[in-house]
Amino acid sequence: MNSKPDKLVPAVIGGAIIGVISGIPFLNFINCFCCAGVILGGFFAVYFYKKNLVDTPLTYNDGALLGLLAGIFGLVISTILEQIIGINSAEMIEQMMEYAEEIPPETEELLRGLMENRGGFFMLETALGLVINAVFGLLGGIIGVAVLSKRR
Amino acid sequence: MWCVMIVAAPLLAHLHHNISSGLIYFFFSKICHQMPDRSFSIFGKQLAVCSRCSGLYFGFLAGSLSYPLFHSMKIKQIPDRKLLLLSGVPVALDIGLNITGFWQNTEFTRLFTGFILGFTASWYAVPGFCNIRWKKLGS
Structure with missing residues (x-):
């Protein structure tokens, strides 16, 4: 019976790709294109996993799990990177306010409210990041399996 | 949703x-x-x-809804991977030509090129989502 290779290492590599793209300023603009960085991370998690597969087929379950894990690891890595680089959420809000005409007034109103509770803002941002990374990571993993699996 | x-x-x-x-x-x-x-x-x-993202998401929705009309849900039918790359060409051209000044893109070109990519991408994702739903994750 063939055993499947470990999923942790490819998921961490995929997460590192997501983390670097999401955590580094300017590079994170890639995510403005429908979270392309997160989709790419999920895709590469599948790619690196497939490299270790010998006789067992690549399944959509593998891809979904790899993409999901890569998305979660990506969020952790990008948060750590942001702390190392010194990106402060509160400073980011202030910068956004400077370009207030670029954001919808409803968002601006919400952000002004959140400025008063920075801990709450961090929690909200992390929760939203988790949903977004999970959804797009999973999508990247599934597309990865569809593109990388052998044609019959 | x-x-x-x-x-x-x-x-x-x-x-x-x-x-x-x-x-x-x-x-x-x-x-x-x-x-x-x-x-x-x-x-x-x-x-x-934005208009390009709207195109991508609504294209993905339209592609997902139209998938059962063209494919069997039981059989994993995935188009050739070249088609996915090809569907990204209009978006790349729209962005690239706009940046280089050869072409001034509009809301509708952004919407349309995004729609093509989103529509095509869904045909790679839908079989996977159906397959996961029918099997238990991790099995």
Whole structure:
């Protein structure tokens, strides 16, 4: 019976790709294109996993799990990177306010409210990041399996 | 749900539900630049995402809904991977030619090129989602 290779290492590599793209300023603009960085991370998690597969087929379950894990690891890595680089959420809000005409007034109103509770803002941002990374990571993993699996 | 949220944000803003509308805009601000001049508007309020992202998401929705019309849901039918790359060419051209000054893209070219990519991408994702639903994750 063939055993499947470990999923942790490819998921961490995929997460590192997501983390670097999401955590580094300017590079994170890639995510403005429908979270392309997160989709790419999920895709590469599948790619690196497939490299270790010998006789067992690549399944959509593998891809979904790899993409999901890569998305979660990506969020952790990008948060750590942001702390190392010194990106402060509160400073980011202030910068956004400077370009207030670029954001919808409803968002601006919400952000002004959140400025008063920075801990709450961090929690909200992390929760939203988790949903977004999970959804797009999973999508990247599934597309990865569809593109990388052998044609019959 | 995703596409409903995109349209719900301006509708809720129009109805003065600013907190719920703001939350949706804030959610989508994580994945889209939301520039007003690059977004469609309804009731004088912009959609939660720009025109290209709108095209991608609504294209993905249209592709997912049309998938059963062209393919069997039981058989994993995936188009050739070249088609996915090919569907990204109009987006790349629209962005590239605009940056280099050879072409001035519009809201409709951004919407249309995004729609093509989103529509095509769904045909790679739908078989996977169906396959996961029918088997238990991790089995």
